[in-house]
Amino acid sequence: xxxxxxxLIDEASQLIVNAGYNGFSYADLAERLGIRxxxxxxxxxxxxxxxxxVVERQRAAIRTQIEALESGTPDAMGQLLAYxxxxxxxxxxxxxxxxxxxxxxxxxxGLPPQVAAAVQGHFNDLGTWxxxxxxxxxxxxxxxxxxxxxxxxxxxxxxxxxAMVMARAYGDPSKFTxxxxxxxxxxxxxxx
Numbered sequence: 223x224x225x226x227x228x229x230l231i232d233e234a235s236q237l238i239v240n241a242g243y244n245g246f247s248y249a250d251l252a253e254r255l256g257i258r259x260x261x262x263x264x265x266x267x268x269x270x271x272x273x274x275x276v277v278e279r280q281r282a283a284i285r286t287q288i289e290a291l292e293s294g295t296p297d298a299m300g301q302l303l304a305y306x307x308x309x310x311x312x313x314x315x316x317x318x319x320x321x322x323x324x325x326x327x328x329x330x331x332g333l334p335p336q337v338a339a340a341v342q343g344h345f346n347d348l349g350t351w352x353x354x355x356x357x358x359x360x361x362x363x364x365x366x367x368x369x370x371x372x373x374x375x376x377x378x379x380x381x382x383x384x385a386m387v388m389a390r391a392y393g394d395p396s397k398f399t400x401x402x403x404x405x406x407x408x409x410x411x412x413x414x
Contacts, residue, residue, distance in 0.1 A: 227265045229255055234276050239322050243273060243329050270334045277340035280322055281347060288351050298359030306402050309382065314395045324383050349375050366411045381405040
């Protein structure tokens with residue numbers, strides 16, 4: 223992928239996080255990057271193509287981060303804490319104040335099918351990893367779950383994304399920390 227395509231994906235990512243799928247156009251991208259709309263269409267014939275590329279790049283990055291966590295942090299609670307700490311930093315410093323796929327998930331009923339499939343893929347990837355980590359944590363004696371790992375991972379995702387909403391709604395990053403830390407505290411065993 224060339225520099226222009228990367229810049230388009232970078233800029234579209236920011237626009238989506240701030241305004242959602244319907245909150246930006248190719249005209250917005252052209253203005254922000256100082257290029258003409260036909261240049262954008264050259265790289266991404268449609269907005270659907272661009273947004274799918276944005277989501278798929280995020281999914282690839284997350285898969286890479288998960289692989290690094292799993293190989294570098296053998297304990298499950300450490301992996302969960304690293305994941306949560308990533309979002310704490312991003313929300314606090316506003317480098318990524320909200321998950322791009324989370325913004326798009328809110329718009330899911332109105333999204334083109336290809337974009338919806340990519341967004342659902344993100345949540346499936348994340349849920350699969352979280353279920354794996356939670357099962358590992360139970361095996362290690364560091365995590366106690368009220369429900370089986372797959373359902374618990376969905377509750378955890380709900381807590382994380384709900385906490386993002388709270389932080390954004392109140393304009394207060396500490397809301398994210400409050401909610402997620404409370405959830406993690408319920409999962410810790412006395413041994414952890």
